[in-house]
Amino acid sequence: MKNAPLLKIEDLRTYFYSKSKQAFIRSVDGVSLEIARGETLGVVGESGSGKSITALSVMGLVGGGPGVISGKIGFKTEKTRKNLLQDLDDHVKLAWDNGKIMGVDKDVVGWEKNAGRVMSGVRGKEIAMIFQNPKASLNPFTTVGSQITEAIQLHTDIKDPLQARERAIHWLSRVKIDTPRLRIDNYPYGLSGGMCQRAMIAMALACEPSLLIADEPTTGLDATIQSKITDLLAELKSELGVTTMLISHDISVISRLSDSVAVMYGGTVVEYGPARDILASTLESKHPYTSALLESIPTERHIKAKEHLRAIEGDVLDTVNIPAGCRFYARCNRVTDTIREKCERHEPDLREISPGHRARCWLYFD
């Protein structure tokens, strides 16, 4: 029996307007995802595929216009149940043309006011986020301890400074920072990259959120530190059962931590399903993009034979000029003559190809 989803994103669209190109950058273009309670959802894809913008949209932290323009984000815990994009439609007018959004009229001020109201009590408290660059996300002018304490006082019932400090020390030791009692008074520059990331995780978890969004938590760290942070996340997952949305382009991290995986390309989800199906080494029933992505990682076989890696030719999709057909068509190496026309002209839907496993590819349906 599957748990009821904690977070349910439906048809989320986040666009940005590029003045120089006089066009929309369709960063997130109709993404639907679900995260069940206690589950870890891994989101993979190349840079520019819309992973981070999806996460920021959930957090209500998208800067720049027009930002989030349509969709629903259902968030349901024991205590609360709300749509994080409530009343969005009242603030946005979309002009459709030929199935594409060509014009957006958004009341930004009104929407921000509304979003602020909806998100208060959710952001930071119910949904916490770990950002990619830990050193840049911590305030360099105050100690790590005071930053964690501030979050605790703001979001939990603990208001007493000393108690909050004890709580912060507890969480620092929880994320395995040695001698937390001394480290709590360190400034971020006094901590190594790995320790900063641990402090960030401590800060995110200190308010006991229902959902943790980890955006590239291991990128930019050393190999040894990366594996330690991955260990830590795995441990926290098994001990605390934190529901996590894990964004990474490191497939080894995703494969280790995730229960289900969503593969994103050009602002859409191209494959979605249980981690073991999607990341399995067999090639059958997989989106061509996913298999190409998996094959471009050096493996034992490549190293032994010193053979060439199979690179995906071409570049990440330009989300300004989205082609009419399949978004991956230009780089796809599995187009057959029978489906070529469809691939070129029509975008496939995300459809189920085996129970619980969905893909957006003409190879699997007619």
Place this chain on the structure above:
Amino acid sequence: MPKTILEVTDLKKHFKHRKGLFSSFSEQERTIPAVDGVSFYLKENETVGLVGESGCGKTTIGRTILRLENPTSGRILFDGNDITAMPADQLRPLRGQMQMIFQDLDAALNPKMRIRDILKEAITVHHQASDEEVDRRIVELLEQVNLKKSKLSNFPHELSGGEKRRVGVARVLSVGARFIVADEPTSALDVSIQAQVVNLLRDLQQRLGLSYLFISHDLRVVELISHKVAVMYLGKIVEMGLSERIAHAPRHPYTHILWSSLVEKQSKEASRCTTRPHSGVWGVFDFERPQGGCRFAPRCPVYESKGKPVVCVDSASEPRLRDIGNGHQVACHFPL
């Protein structure tokens, strides 16, 4: 028998710690030994991978070999010429043959120049060439690095990461480089693009007979591209040998931990066992040299399990690189 193109002997690079006004009266001058006695050689058509954590001196080695930094002591032989203290005017003709691919894609290309001008500048800096010659050479270079001609009139910010990397490689080739220091050429790229760059570098090596010093902390890529691998820890090489031996039969505890961290990250089974040896030791990483003896001792599991033998921390006996057969060298008192 391929010729040795580069030979580095006991190279040291110590940076002086900048002093404040007041402490300059009282304290002794502090130096930071970024590279502390490194020796290795590189043959033609060969790739040596250099791995280690950030801060261990990988990039400094690369920069010092190319004389972008002046070495504190030691000797650098490039193609038979001693370039350790060669004056700039004599070094200039050699510069074209030894080049660097820089880590930061965006900082390496001038944002205000078009790609055509970036390449043109590189072509004409060492040789005089007419416009037609330059154009011909640019086309040739683009073909070599597999970049579209239409990109020539673009500015760097209009290119993707992979394309910027290709421009960097083209620029290095344009001056006729034979020896290239590739400093983390794939670290900022996605796996799919990373594969393109790795393939490109290997193709170029086969076609043009280049030699690489490949600096990276991505162990898989290093293992794939390198013939030999040197593992660095705090300014010293602790193990060096053929890449498959380093990866599959490491003898130094540090190398072992590095490569096993890779396996751990991948295996799902590992996540189930929560207790892991030496996880506590890992948090502390001091860039300054510990007390004496083996640099790795404070984090070393072997040192722990052998009951902290005195020889490991004795300042008189720092382990030296010794040969243990087949060109495999290790600096450890108790190799695994």
